[in-house]
Amino acid sequence: xxxxxxxxxxxxxxxxxxxxxxxxxxxxxxxxxxxxxxxxxxxxxxxxxxxxxxxxxxxxxxxxxxxxxxxxxxxxxxxxxxxxxxxxxxxxxxxxxxxxxxxxxxxxxxxxxxxxxxxxxxxxxxxxxxxxxxxxxxxxxxxxxxxxxxxxxxxxxxxxxxxxxxxxxxxxxxxxxxxxxxxxxxxxxxxxxxxxxxxxxxxxxxxxxxxxxxxxxxxxxxxxxxxxxxxxxxxxxxxxxxxxxxxxxxxxxxxxxxxxxxxxxxxxxxxxxxxxxxxxxxxxxxxxxxxxxxxxxxxxxxxxxxxxxxxxxxxxxxxxxxxxxxxxxxxxxxxxxxxxxxxxxxxxxxxxxxxxxxxxxxx
Amino acid sequence: xxxxxxxxxxxxxxxxxxxxxxxxxxxxxxxxxxxxxxxxxxxxxxxxxxxxxxxxxxxxxxxxxxxxxxxxxxxxxxxxxxxxxxxxxxxxxxxxxxxxxxxxxxxxxxxxxxxxxxxxxxxxxxxxxxxxxxxxxxxxxxxxxxxxxxxxxxxxxxxxxxxxxxxxxxxxxxxxxxxxxxxxxxxxxxxxxxxxxxxxxxxxxxxxxxxxxxxxxxxxxxxxxxxxxxxxxxxxxxxxxxxxxxxxxxxxxxxxxxxxxxxxxxxxxxxxxxxxxxxxxxxxxxxxxxxxxxxxxxxxxxxxxx
Numbered sequence: 001x002x003x004x005x006x007x008x009x010x011x012x013x014x015x016x017x018x019x020x021x022x023x024x025x026x027x028x029x030x031x032x033x034x035x036x037x038x039x040x041x042x043x044x045x046x047x048x049x050x051x052x053x054x055x056x057x058x059x060x061x062x063x064x065x066x067x068x069x070x071x072x073x074x075x076x077x078x079x080x081x082x083x084x085x086x087x088x089x090x091x092x093x094x095x096x097x098x099x100x101x102x103x104x105x106x107x108x109x110x111x112x113x114x115x116x117x118x119x120x121x122x123x124x125x126x127x128x129x130x131x132x133x134x135x136x137x138x139x140x141x142x143x144x145x146x147x148x149x150x151x152x153x154x155x156x157x158x159x160x161x162x163x164x165x166x167x168x169x170x171x172x173x174x175x176x177x178x179x180x181x182x183x184x185x186x187x188x189x190x191x192x193x194x195x196x197x198x199x200x201x202x203x204x205x206x207x208x209x210x211x212x213x214x215x216x217x218x219x220x221x222x223x224x225x226x227x228x229x230x231x232x233x234x235x236x237x238x239x240x241x242x243x244x245x246x247x248x249x250x251x252x253x254x255x256x257x258x259x260x261x262x263x264x265x266x267x268x269x270x271x272x273x274x275x276x277x278x279x280x281x282x283x284x285x286x287x288x289x290x291x292x293x294x295x296x297x298x299x300x301x302x303x304x305x306x307x308x309x310x311x312x313x314x315x316x317x318x319x320x321x322x323x324x325x326x327x328x329x330x331x332x333x334x335x336x337x338x339x340x341x342x343x344x345x346x347x348x349x350x351x352x353x354x355x356x357x358x359x360x361x362x363x
Numbered sequence: 364x365x366x367x368x369x370x371x372x373x374x375x376x377x378x379x380x381x382x383x384x385x386x387x388x389x390x391x392x393x394x395x396x397x398x399x400x401x402x403x404x405x406x407x408x409x410x411x412x413x414x415x416x417x418x419x420x421x422x423x424x425x426x427x428x429x430x431x432x433x434x435x436x437x438x439x440x441x442x443x444x445x446x447x448x449x450x451x452x453x454x455x456x457x458x459x460x461x462x463x464x465x466x467x468x469x470x471x472x473x474x475x476x477x478x479x480x481x482x483x484x485x486x487x488x489x490x491x492x493x494x495x496x497x498x499x500x501x502x503x504x505x506x507x508x509x510x511x512x513x514x515x516x517x518x519x520x521x522x523x524x525x526x527x528x529x530x531x532x533x534x535x536x537x538x539x540x541x542x543x544x545x546x547x548x549x550x551x552x553x554x555x556x557x558x559x560x561x562x563x564x565x566x567x568x569x570x571x572x573x574x575x576x577x578x579x580x581x582x583x584x585x586x587x588x589x590x591x592x593x594x595x596x597x598x599x600x601x602x603x604x605x606x607x608x609x610x611x612x613x614x615x616x617x618x619x620x621x622x623x624x625x626x627x628x629x630x631x632x633x634x635x636x637x638x639x640x641x642x643x644x645x646x647x648x649x650x651x652x653x654x655x656x657x658x659x660x661x662x663x664x665x666x667x668x669x
Contacts, residue, residue: 140651323462335445
């Protein structure tokens with residue numbers, strides 16, 4: 001009996017914060033809809049039905065879910081270790097570029113070589129792009145957030161230059177030449193561009209679930225996130241581990257680009273991303289960095305994004321409504337940690353916050 | 364040609380300079396506010412919506428400033444009271460602002476992407492009496508709209524406030540050594556709130572200029588990462604008002620050139636647009652190397668990075 005209660009508690013507790021955040025977002029969203037003169041019930045119903053009812057809609061939802069699996073997991077890997085990878089957008093673009101170039105330049109290889117090679121190169125692309133903030137953070141102490149923030153537009157402009165000038169495919173569209181069929185991720189559905197990328201995405205989430213739960217390395221990465229000082233004094237090489245966390249995180253973000261290029265568009269198009277990298281932040285925060293949570297959160301946002309196409313047709317509101325909901329969730333969850341850790345901190349009067357803080361310490 | 368380019372560089376840089384002035388105030392108080400884009404887009408929308416509805420430029424600008432400051436208040440409440448990470452809260456606020464403005468564009472004006480109307484009032488350009496007759500300088504400096512003059516006059520004002528007033532001193536102390544400031548009796552949170560609201564004020568003007576002064580329309584995401592470029596200018600110039608404004612002006616010139624040069628030389632526009640971001644990262648690397656040299660040889664992990 002006691003065990004059961006503990007079990008229920010341990011299963012239910014992590015769900016409270018995300019559920020509260022979603023509820024707050026839904027209420028704020030409902031107020032917005034009322035202000036715009038629409039019926040909230042109708043809008044939410046359309047969103048959910050449009051995302052879930054019937055295989056055609058569901059396959060669009062799953063297609064929308066796929067990139068979020070990768071970017072969400074990417075942000076979650078870094079986030080769990082106390083590092084902020086807000087550069088997933090740029091890493092995804094570079095990963096997509098690598099996969100896109102390898103997809104057409106290496107044409108002629110058999111599928112069994114070509115496809116894995118393109119996927120690996122996409123991973124490498126994201127990893128290399130993440131190595132810039134990672135190396136700067138680890139060896140020069142430069143804030144990885146600022147660097148990631150600057151690298152996102154750099155990646156967009158760079159891939160823009162390559163796909164509109166340097167390696168542009170002949171024709172009016174700004175894209176690279178088409179990927180050879182041997183590098184296609186097999187497609188599942190005639191209703192959407194759902195493809196084998198989703199299996200890869202779920203597989204890699206489950207891999208990291210096992211990695212986090214069963215390996216020493218997974219534990220070390222969690223420890224670094226919980227308390228880097230403790231980890232350091234416990235004899236863990238925080239520097240090298242942090243470097244690898246950022247690199248792996250970047251590589252996984254690169255896979256999001258791989259899926260877009262090899263699975264959905266079959267070529268690298270300029271400016272193809274509507275911001276999957278940033279959506280990844282919302283996914284990771286809602287998931288509280290748990291890979292299983294990443295799958296659930298990706299599916300939730302995928303459903304809303306899939307449903308927004310139907311919403312557009314019936315009410316004239318669109319994906320921007322979903323975007324607002326998503327980032328209200330981020331804002332609420334960003335505030336959450338204090339409620340967890342030190343509930344007293346909020347009540348403290350303003351001047352009292354001025355406790356002497358450790359000045360930027362190196363050990 | 365050069366006169367024309369200088370004239371349009373002054374014009375095109377206005378939102379950048381304004382956003383940078385706003386951003387550097389919080390930067391001096393120790394907060395790197397990355398939500399400048401969010402503040403600006405909300406202001407740009409409010410400016411067009413209210414100017415269109417009332418036909419009054421004054422009301423448009425006022426609405427822009429108020430909306431931008433409200434968003435700033437939201438961000439600072441989450442940052443200080445709820446202890447949300449300033450970057451994550453900033454990203455959230457920015458994307459809420461992007462989404463909300465695009466949503467309102469659809470919901471109110473029934474437009475996807477862009478709204479314009481001949482009923483949106485425009486700013487008259489102002490000729491400065493004597494100056495306009497001076498060769499070269501006249502055509503460059505004279506003939507702008509009111510907000511352009513306000514922007515460039517605001518630079519020395521911000522400098523004076525930061526370096527010559529008691530409040531400015533407090534802001535800088537809070538940024539330099541928060542604990543010391545608090546120990547000396549400075550109300551740290553209040554200073555942070557005030558700088559953030561000032562940031563909202565300047566971004567409000569920037570957004571209003573973007574949608575009412577530079578063009579007469581609102582387009583989704585029309586800020587085009589100007590907030591990010593402003594942050595780049597602030598970091599590069601370490602928050603000094605004159606230097607930051609100058610760097611913002613140069614970055615503005617680069618983006619002005621990126622529109623015009625390709626027509627003449629065939630160079631890709633992206634190359635010039637890359638400059639602000641690349642330069643900023645290089646500046647961070649230089650600072651990083653300098654700090655790393657000064658650091659303890661056995662340094663392993665810098666736990667607290669600003």
